[in-house]
Amino acid sequence: MERETNRDAIRALPYMFRAYLITVAIAFLIVTVVTRERGTLPRYAAIALGFAAGFAMPFVHRYLKRLRGRVLGAGGSWPTWPGWRVAGSTIAARLMRLGVENAVIIGGVALIYAWGKSAPAPASLPEPAATIYGVAWQCGWLWFMIWAVYRCLLAIGGAQHGFLTVVRGILARTVMLTLASVAICKFSPMLVTLIQEMEARPHATLATAIGLLIVYGVFGFVDRWVDLPGRQYVVVRAAIAEARASVSESRRRPRTESEVRRTAIHEAGHALLYAAMPSLPEDFVVKVFWDLGPNDRYRGFVRSAANCQTAQVESVSHWKMLFDLAGTVAEKIVYGVRADGSIEDNTRWTRAAQEYLACGYGEVYFEEPATELEAECNQRALNRLKSAHYEALETFLDANRALLDELADRLLTDGELDHKGIAPYLAQVTFTQAVRPLPSESIV
Incomplete structure (x- = not known):
């Protein structure tokens, strides 16, 4: 790949050399053949802008082509018309950001328009101001052309980050140089007075x-x-x-299809419990990951506001404990063994079970055991509750085994489902004696 890149760069050298000679020739003509007549400044500013835009268009096209290749190569999608749709709020936000980031350029254009209407023509400037204008005009545009060619050559060689930065720099320098020329014409009387004062009072x-x-x-x-x-x-x-x-x-490691399918079975087991909710939360999301980094904590997840309620009745607390164990039970039913992806699920279940029993919903439980006998009593209560939940979930997921596999296959294909995508599957859930729909008044 590196050899091909070098070969492409060498192949482009004759084109770059010709472009450089043409640019220098045009720059020389612009800064030396200009006559001081009314309208010269806007005319040649427009010529310079048009030349800069025309010179940059092939680079912009090449940049977009490379960007498209990177996006498609990474598995993304490239926007095409008419399939590309952008919300009005997004357009407004982008326009606002564009205005803030380019406030100096926009302000410079506004000042050029305001001052240009009342500024005298360059040919009518008095001698000191005319000299300042001529030096600034010729040296400024020559410097600008050399800078533009240098940056464009760097962009072609890949030594600079993108052509859009070069185009923005060309536009900014064009506007500022034009503004400086207009300002010299606008404030020429002040410049003449200042020069006269400097000649009369050299010490000051x-x-x-x-x-x-x-x-x-x-x-x-x-x-x-x-x-x-x-x-x-x-x-x-x-x-x-x-x-x-x-x-x-x-260092992200791609996962095999069998690994992702196990995660999909796990998350599908969690997701099927949402069929018991009176209504499916709109922020519901179930997702599995096809690659993992060294700092990633999850291989997949199920999230919604239903897991973050501050006040819960007994039925909701019981549902949350079933939800925490549903993933590992689903793996046990499909694969016969459990994997190591349920550490946080088990931690959440233990905490929820302790709160559940401490509220008096089940067996006798001592929130702060003072003796070894009380601690053993708590342990037996937790074990029996967990066994009952395992049995209830095995019965429930066995009754929905085909639906579990179907939902896992969909997750394996799409990677992520929201509340609209999961709703058709939850509508097909078969309830059991231990897993029943929650009454609507239970959600507080």
Whole structure:
């Protein structure tokens, strides 16, 4: 792959060289052949913008082509028209972000329009202002053209992050240079007066320059020795975090289909218990993962607000305990053995069972056992409750075995289901004596 990349870069060198010569020639013509006539500034600014846009279009096309290849290669989807739909709120948010990020460019364009209507033509400027305008115009545009060519060549060679950054830089420099030229014309009387004052009072001019240098030095010192270390620390922290994320992402291990299917069976067992709820929460999600990183805690999950209620009646507390054990019981029914993916499920069941018995819903249970006999009594109560829940879930999932396999197959295919996707399966659930629908008044 690296050899092919180098070969492509070498193949593009003649094109880049020709583009460089053409760009330098056009830049030379723009900055040397310009005559100081009314309308010259907008005309050549438009020429420069058009040239920059035309020069950048092949790069933008190549960037989008590479981006499309990366997205499709990673298993993603590339938006196509008319299948691509964006919500109005999303468009508004993107436009707002675009305006905030480019506020300087937008403000510069507004000032160019406002000042350009009343600014005198370059040909009518008095001599000191005309000299300033000529130097700024020619040197500025020549510097801009050299910068644009240099950045575009770097982008072609892959030494820079994307062509959109180059295009944005070209646009910003074009606007700012045009604004500076318009400002020189707009405030030419002030420039002439300032130059005359400097000629008449050279000592005051020198003193002013020294004062400005002192101010510049003070703020430069603050930027370098006060603000910069803090910014560098933030940048370093961000770089370290990005490096860690990249390392973790590169170490993600793809899972085999058999591994993902076991997880799908586990999560499907949890999900079928939601058939007992009076109504399915709209935020319900069941998901399985096809790859895992070193810091991932789950191979899959079932989430909804029903698991986060603060007040619960006895029937809901009992349902939550069944929900916690349903995944591991589903694995036992399908595979005959349980795996190690139920640690947190078992921890949640133990905590919920202790609260359940402490509320007086089952056998005698001592919330704070004071003797060994009381501790043994608590242990026996928990074991009997867990055995009863295992038996109830085995009966329930055996009665829905075909539905369990069907839901697991759907999860294996789609990877994730929301409340609309799971609803048809929950409607087919067969209830048993121990697993019954919860009454609507039980949800508080």
